[in-house]
Amino acid sequence: MADMVDDKTSLEDVLRWASQKLGDRLTFATGFGAEGCVIIDAIGRAKLPIDLFTLDTGVLFPETYELWHQLEARYGVTIRAVRPPRSIAEQADDHGPRLWEREPDRCCDLRKVGPLREALAGFGGWITAIRREHTPERATAQVVEQDAKFGLVKVNPLVAWTHDDVWARIYANDVPYNPLHERGYPSIGCMPCTSVVQIGENPRSGRWRGSAKRECGLHLTADAEEKSA
Numbered sequence: 001m002a003d004m005v006d007d008k009t010s011l012e013d014v015l016r017w018a019s020q021k022l023g024d025r026l027t028f029a030t031g032f033g034a035e036g037c038v039i040i041d042a043i044g045r046a047k048l049p050i051d052l053f054t055l056d057t058g059v060l061f062p063e064t065y066e067l068w069h070q071l072e073a074r075y076g077v078t079i080r081a082v083r084p085p086r087s088i089a090e091q092a093d094d095h096g097p098r099l100w101e102r103e104p105d106r107c108c109d110l111r112k113v114g115p116l117r118e119a120l121a122g123f124g125g126w127i128t129a130i131r132r133e134h135t136p137e138r139a140t141a142q143v144v145e146q147d148a149k150f151g152l153v154k155v156n157p158l159v160a161w162t163h164d165d166v167w168a169r170i171y172a173n174d175v176p177y178n179p180l181h182e183r184g185y186p187s188i189g190c191m192p193c194t195s196v197v198q199i200g201e202n203p204r205s206g207r208w209r210g211s212a213k214r215e216c217g218l219h220l221t222a223d224a225e226e227k228s229a
């Protein structure tokens with residue numbers, strides 16, 4: 001096993017490397033995108049002892065919940081649910097209904113970033129499914145980097161992968177994926193903040209459509225947050 005990993009290291013070797021380095025202090029936070037399904041497939045096939053969880057905001061698509069169960073059954077793994085302390089109804093009591101329409105950053109902080117921060121406490125590293133092609137904010141991501149925002153190692157085994165690389169792996173391994181991808185949703189998040197993407201549009205343009213927001217905040221560096229503040 002190489003001591004270091006880079007863009008040329010295979011997905012499986014990056015995961016093995018991270019697992020050997022961090023042991024049970026390594027986790028994978030999946031949002032069930034196509035990339036996340038590919039990583040779960042690799043973890044499941046190699047039977048790597050990597051903790052898995054997802055941020056269940058309470059407003060995911062029914063198809064996403066179904067995919068969650070499908071992946072668990074297919075690979076014999078448990079994908080833990082990490083939920084915000086307040087339900088959607090309680091959040092509406094606190095801040096008014098449909099906070100995502102008025103203050104999406106605040107809603108993401110309450111339902112994603114805060115719960116993620118708590119979920120990562122105690123871990124030494126986390127795996128993510130980001131690719132450089134996704135957004136300008138992700139364009140400089142490395143396979144392994146220090147995540148100053150959450151204070152741990154961040155392992156991004158797919159950073160150098162293309163869209164076609166991801167789908168080639170899905171078809172080759174018959175990996176379960178969200179059927180919404182075939183209905184015009186290349187990037188899928190919470191139901192209220194995800195819309196259909198037209199041909200020729202950026203694949204992530206269906207997320208927070210009509211607003212300048214491109215990220216939920218999970219992958220923004222502290223530096224990038226300062227610049228956008």
Ligand code: SF4
Nearest residue numbers: 100107108111190193
């Ligand atoms: S994606 Fe939308 S609904 Fe989900 S946490 Fe962010 S603002 Fe709220």
